[in-house]
Amino acid sequence: MKNYYKILEVEENASEDEIKKSYRNLSKRFHPDINPDGAEKFKEINEAYEVLGDREKRAQYNNQKSNPYQGTNFESFFDNMFGRNPHFQGQRPRHAPDKVVRLQVSPIESYLGGEKEIQYSRDIPCNSCQGNGGQHQTCGSCGGQGFFIKTFGTGFMVQQIRTICGNCNGQGTILVERCYLCGGKGTSQTIHSIRVKVPQGIDSGQFLKLPNLGDFKNGGMGDLVIQVEMVPKDGFEKINSDLVYNLTLNLEQIQNDKFLIPHPDGDLNLQAPKIIDTSKPLRLRGKGYKGGDFYVKLNLKFERPI
Numbered sequence: 001m002k003n004y005y006k007i008l009e010v011e012e013n014a015s016e017d018e019i020k021k022s023y024r025n026l027s028k029r030f031h032p033d034i035n036p037d038g039a040e041k042f043k044e045i046n047e048a049y050e051v052l053g054d055r056e057k058r059a060q061y062n063n064q065k066s067n068p069y070q071g072t073n074f075e076s077f078f079d080n081m082f083g084r085n086p087h088f089q090g091q092r093p094r095h096a097p098d099k100v101v102r103l104q105v106s107p108i109e110s111y112l113g114g115e116k117e118i119q120y121s122r123d124i125p126c127n128s129c130q131g132n133g134g135q136h137q138t139c140g141s142c143g144g145q146g147f148f149i150k151t152f153g154t155g156f157m158v159q160q161i162r163t164i165c166g167n168c169n170g171q172g173t174i175l176v177e178r179c180y181l182c183g184g185k186g187t188s189q190t191i192h193s194i195r196v197k198v199p200q201g202i203d204s205g206q207f208l209k210l211p212n213l214g215d216f217k218n219g220g221m222g223d224l225v226i227q228v229e230m231v232p233k234d235g236f237e238k239i240n241s242d243l244v245y246n247l248t249l250n251l252e253q254i255q256n257d258k259f260l261i262p263h264p265d266g267d268l269n270l271q272a273p274k275i276i277d278t279s280k281p282l283r284l285r286g287k288g289y290k291g292g293d294f295y296v297k298l299n300l301k302f303e304r305p306i
Contacts, residue, residue, distance in 0.1 A: 004048035004061065012062075016053075023049040096222030099214035103226045105198060106233035107243060111264045111289060113200035118226070123187040123215040129179035131216055133186035137176050139168035146172040187216050196226060201289045203238060204230035234262075241292030244281070248299045261296055263287065270296065 005012050008022050026045050030038030051057045101120045109116065125131035138144040142165035152159045164170040178184035196208060206228045214222030230238050237244040245261060253259075254276050261268045270282060278298045287294030 001064070002044075002048070004052050007044055007048040008052060010052075016055075019049070019052050023053065096215060096217040096220045098209075098223050098225045100225045100227055102229050103196065103208075104229050104231045105202060106231055107236040107238040108233070108264050109198055110202050110230065110238055111200065111243060113198055115195045116198055117193060117195050119191055119193045120224075122190055122192040122213075123217065124190055125216050126179055126182040126186055126188050128181035129186060131186045131219065132179070133182065133184045134175050134179040135177035136173035139165060139172055139174050141165055141167035142172065144172040146170040201241070202228055203240075204228060238289070241289040242295055243288040243292065244295045244297060246297045246299060248301050249276075250300075251302045254300065259296075263294065276300070 005014070008019060008026065010019055010022050014022075023045065027042065027049075029035065030041040030045060032039045032042060035042075051061050099120075099122070101118065103116065103118055105116070126133075139146070142148060145165070146168060147162045147164050147170060150161050150163060152161065165172075168174050175184060179186070182188055192213070194210075194213065196210075208226040208228070210224040210226070212221040213224035216222075235246045235248075237246070243264075245263075247259060247261060249259075254272075257272055259270045259272055261270050265287075268284070268287075270284075273282065276298060278300055282296040282298065284294040284296075
């Protein structure tokens with residue numbers, strides 16, 4: 001709270017004439033036409049005089065200044081501080097937790113992108129009770145509020161603390177008759193099938209989040225979080241932005257001048273190196289994922305005569 005008496009350079013017991021006199025002197029000294037740097041101070045002086053120059057406003061200001069906690073609703077104060085909704089009666093609504101499922105993706109599927117079908121078990125609202133669990137009645141302990149307000153202290157140091165009702169666990173209602181279909185759970189389990197868009201270049205450990213496709217809980221639908229797991233397939237691997245293919249050759253094939261290499265963009269005829277060194281992969285720049293290369297690992301496999 002601003003100290004208007006200090007701004008007007010008067011004592012708190014100053015008379016109306018003293019306040020008016022000081023205001024006139026200060027406003028002349030800091031008027032923008034006389035003092036170009038005094039614009040902000042001039043505004044502050046006028047704000048102070050608007051309050052102290054009026055008997056009723058001055059009385060209210062003095063009362064609030066001497067008792068800053070008077071009229072403070074601590075429940076609302078803490079609600080605002082912690083982002084709570086003071087108008088919500090009962091326990092704060094909790095968002096349903098995310099449901100996490102795994103999705104296996106091959107290196108080629110990651111390279112091309114597209115769609116994949118995924119099936120998972122999902123809790124949905126019960127058809128009979130619509131997720132309520134059955135018939136409810138207002139909690140007799142808290143009267144449906146879901147909480148109690150306890151007051152501590154006296155005078156201007158009064159504080160109010162809200163505690164959750166233990167009888168209804170903050171819900172404001174109590175289940176008195178369980179739903180015959182779900183037994184009071186409020187949910188039924190089903191197998192849900194969806195098609196998921198797989199972005200190009202996606203890798204292990206990345207997530208796809210689909211709103212409201214998770215489980216029903218806490219009165220709302222949770223989100224579905226898909227955790228991607230990269231699985232080597234058909235000789236292909238994904239290493240960061242590089243696409244890797246494992247080529248296995250026999251003694252006859254290593255004599256060829258060219259190797260036919262599969263690639264998601266189409267088969268490649270790769271010139272065979274003069275020296276076959278299985279410790280050094282062949283590299284094709286720019287043929288991997290965006291910004292990456294395509295590597296061909298040479299592996300030799302043959303049956304040794306006994």
